[in-house]
Amino acid sequence: MEQIAFQDYYPDQLSYCYGCGRLNEHGLQIKSYWDGDETVCVFQPRPYHTAIPGYVYGGLIASLIDCHSTGTAAAAAYRAEGRPMDTLPPLRFLTASLHIDYLRPTPMGTPLEVRATVKEIKGRKVVVSAALYALGEVCARGEVVAVQMPENMAIPSDHI
């Protein structure tokens, strides 16, 4: 059975994120899935996502790790509650902190794979470790501290 991406379960109102919102037509629209106890996301950088010529822009790498990790945090929180991602209430996470170590230049022209694991779930906080690979080599490692979005978080009324 084909999996539905984590991001495709997000409510419409929370689907405009530049990194992962399926309704943001200018955005990256990344898709994340379970692969056993890991999660995986594959993304093909566009030709203009360059740093120095021939290599991928570090800010894109940070964005991929960030959004894949907050998606992973949400998926893991549903798993921990023993319920599927299309059940209510929706669980959605924000990034409290993001750390990236760039281990080697990431080559352009090949899909990037981000793999993540949950390091810790504690209350409303989920810590996610991620690694980004190109051509089978790890190019960056990241850690994201994600926190569950407050139920009453104000979304300005002109955006609803």
Add this chain to the structure above:
Amino acid sequence: MEQIAFQDYYPDQLSYCYGCGRLNEHGLQIKSYWDGDETVCVFQPRPYHTAIPGYVYGGLIASLIDCHSTGTAAAAAYRAEGRPMDTLPPLRFLTASLHIDYLRPTPMGTPLEVRATVKEIKGRKVVVSAALYALGEVCARGEVVAVQMPENMAIPSDHI
């Protein structure tokens, strides 16, 4: 006398960065300047640079802090050598690590100001601290470890 942005001194071949390259027509084209011992960059997010509606995408914030900090590292390295940024050899920095703490949601619809200071210069490494402000409030803090790009760093020949 009007200052020239740090990024406008980069050689053409190194000016295609998605975050700060003046020749990347799809990119952010940020501009960074000295302001005393600090550096400053002002950027107006585009309407699609959203996270949850009404707030700025964290990956954009990471990108702004990253590129402004590597630009700051370059400018500081020239200053430390006592020579202007248009003299040879060019000094250009890559990000070794990036850390961002998101302190509060960053509102859309207002220019963002990134201010940075050099924490340490040691050999080829420069550590930069940065803070991102919206409407006068600090919304994120970052630290970037930047390393000077090797002179012989291979740029694939189809990109020269």
